[in-house]
Amino acid sequence: MIALFASLLSACVTSVNDWSRPGASVADIQHDKAECQYQAKAATASYHSSPAADDTTHGMGSAVGDGIVIAEKQIDLTNDCMRVKGYSGQ
Incomplete structure (x- = not known):
C-alpha cells in the first residue's frame, strides 16, 4: 500500500527521457x-524532515514522505x- 502511494505521488514529477542538443x-x-x-x-544527500518536538509517530511515514520529496x-x-x-x- 505504501509503495503504491509513493509511486502515485512520485508520478507527479516526470523525468525527461529524451534529451537532445545539436551536435x-x-x-x-x-x-x-x-x-x-x-x-x-x-545536493539532496543530507535532506530529511525535522520531526515536531512532540511527534511520537515520526518514522516510517516520514521516511516515505522524505523519499518522495527527495526523488x-x-x-x-x-x-x-x-x-x-x-x-x-521531451
Missing part, C-alpha cells in the same frame, strides 16, 4: 545526464542541470 552524441548525452544525476543526488527534487535538479547544459527534453 551532442548519445555518449555525450549519457555522460551529461549521469553527471547531472550525480550532482542532484549529492522529486532530484528529478527537478537533473532536468534543470540538463537544460543549463543546453539540452532540450
Whole structure:
C-alpha cells in the first residue's frame, strides 16, 4: 500500500527521457545526464524532515514522505542541470 502511494505521488514529477542538443552524441548525452544525476543526488544527500518536538509517530511515514520529496527534487535538479547544459527534453 505504501509503495503504491509513493509511486502515485512520485508520478507527479516526470523525468525527461529524451534529451537532445545539436551536435551532442548519445555518449555525450549519457555522460551529461549521469553527471547531472550525480550532482542532484549529492545536493539532496543530507535532506530529511525535522520531526515536531512532540511527534511520537515520526518514522516510517516520514521516511516515505522524505523519499518522495527527495526523488522529486532530484528529478527537478537533473532536468534543470540538463537544460543549463543546453539540452532540450521531451
